Amino acid sequence: MAPTIPDFTYDRVTVADGVALNVAVGGSGSPVVLLHGFPQTHLMWRHVAADLAADHTVICPDLRGYGASDKPADPDGTAYAKRTMAADVVALARALGHERFALAGHDRGALVAVRAGLDHPDAVTHLAALDVLPTLDMWDVLHGTSAAVGFHLYLMAQPPGLPEQLIGAAPDAFFGHFLDVWTRDPDALPADVRAAYLEASRAAVPSIVADYRASAGIDVVHDRADRDGGNRLRMPVTVLQQDWGAALGYDAAALWRAWAPDLSHETVGCGHFMAEEAPAEVTGALRKLLAR
16 A cells, blocks of 8 residues: 555546546645655655645645546647646646636746646736746756756657667666755655655556656746746745755746745755655745735
8 A cells, every 4th residue: 555644535636638647645734836846756745735724625646647646648739738737736726626726836836837827817816836847948948968968858858769768678777867866864755755756656667658748848848938928926925945056057936926926935954855854934935825
């Protein structure tokens, strides 16, 4: 049995034709939706979700293509567009009775959260993004040998076939690499949780690759149209990041502020998996955001 978030109720909720999401729900009060990153599932929020559930309804889905959620085929490159995945989130919240909700995302989930904020500003009241840059800025800051840290972005951007074959040949080595090198506190990922992440990722290679491929294709088209058209995040936004700007030579806060005028930007001292390595810090930041 895969680990679960204690005291949360699990369900499958249909959000689009042929697509249902696995979701854990707990607590009561104003709704907060938490979106996981790569190579993880909703379980990454287990500590933060339990804390927030004291006074919020906390909704933790597996994104489409991940975990126990459905993994539709992607014949035209749009099934894993962040626009499509954001629409899933809004549909999920509505199915659970919430027209408006706060939204926090980590890594890939943060990109979905940003797209939800841009596409559905009347639904998203507050937005938090953990340890990413907006898609256009992410590609812009990767150059020269420093881009080697993002080798997986370039691998999974390739046309269908080769990336899936290479990753599928050694999925535990591939996904385990990121679980190992992106954390500063290995104890934050207990053996049963790490095993659950590997098992879920191993079963989702094509859809995970499709998610990343979209960020080198259709997501760029959508984000560029928003940037050129002046569409910005209208709600209060909090960004928590490692100090990648110092390492790669860019001003992360300035890049984010161009998208989010009402911005609180903070750097953290933990590793990438901050909701597991520093859950109290993340929960505190989310509570401050919700009070804005």
